Amino acid sequence: MVIAGIQLNSTDNGEENLKKVFYFLERALKLRPDIIVLPEYTNYMGSLKSSFSHALPKTSEWYEKLSGFARINRVGLIIGLLLKGTDKKSTSSLVYFDNQGILRHTYNKLHLFDVVIDKKVSYCESAYLMPGNKPGMSVINEIPCGFALCYDLRFPEVFRFFSANKRRIIFLPSAFTETTGKDHWEVLVRARAIENQVFMIAINQVGIYDSDKASYGKSMIVDPWGTILAQAPGMEESENECIISASPDFTMQDHVRKKIPCLLHRRRDLFE
Secondary structure (H helix, E strand, C coil), X not given: CXXXXXXXXXXXXXXXXXHHHHHHHHHHHHHCCCEEECCCCCCCCCCHHXXXXXXXXXXXXXXXXXXXXHHHHCCEEEEEEEEECCCCCEEEEEEEECCCCCEEEEEECCCCCEEECCCCCEEEHHHCECCCCCCEEEEECCEEEEECCXXXXXXXXXXXXXXXXXXXXXXXXXXXXXXXHHHHHXXXXXXXXXXXXCEEEXXXXXXXXXXXXXXXXXXXXXXXXXCEEEECCECCCCCCCEEEEECCCHHHHHHHHHHCCCCCCCXXXXXX
């Protein structure tokens, strides 16, 4: 299995974002991937106050074109999108199209990003977004997979749930901030891979958006030992909108789980 991830600097211009997505999708095909992954908020990175007007209905041009691309090229697509919810609120969602172009799963982010980073930068997703109420899981090419989005990364119980349900790969489209990312992104992604003995496919936004906010980049694919198999540049580096790829080695994963069987040593009698 070959997995490709596309790191983007999406903006508040949905039409331009769509053009950019397909430019990179075409380039990614040269790697002969089985699955292509794109970041959270691929269709819109801008002010949350305007998010509902930019959120996509499920009958949008984006859905039609993504489904068609997946079907024509026989490739799975996992992409983070801002979708219309109810009561004038949106959802940060992950959608998965299989290699026949069929929409197989939609996962809505469980944990909304309500933080005050400093006096100038704060976020309150809950004012404009609806949280999901169910963890995301699917089987892709016979491989059990889990789905999470960005801020979910800080909640280890999500990933323990995945490992308890025998997931091998976790897909994490993200828009992780530059301020927190430089200290926390790599540490958290690698920790989740190591403690749950899974492959982490963490594909991030990169660069400045909404005039004064920035995403960290450094998208990465990490194996169950915590080794970084592929990593994209950060926002200060050149050519940071790019494609990374790797092939998960499931024999290696089985070896790690056998060598250090920590998932079997959990004290469920005390903590569940």
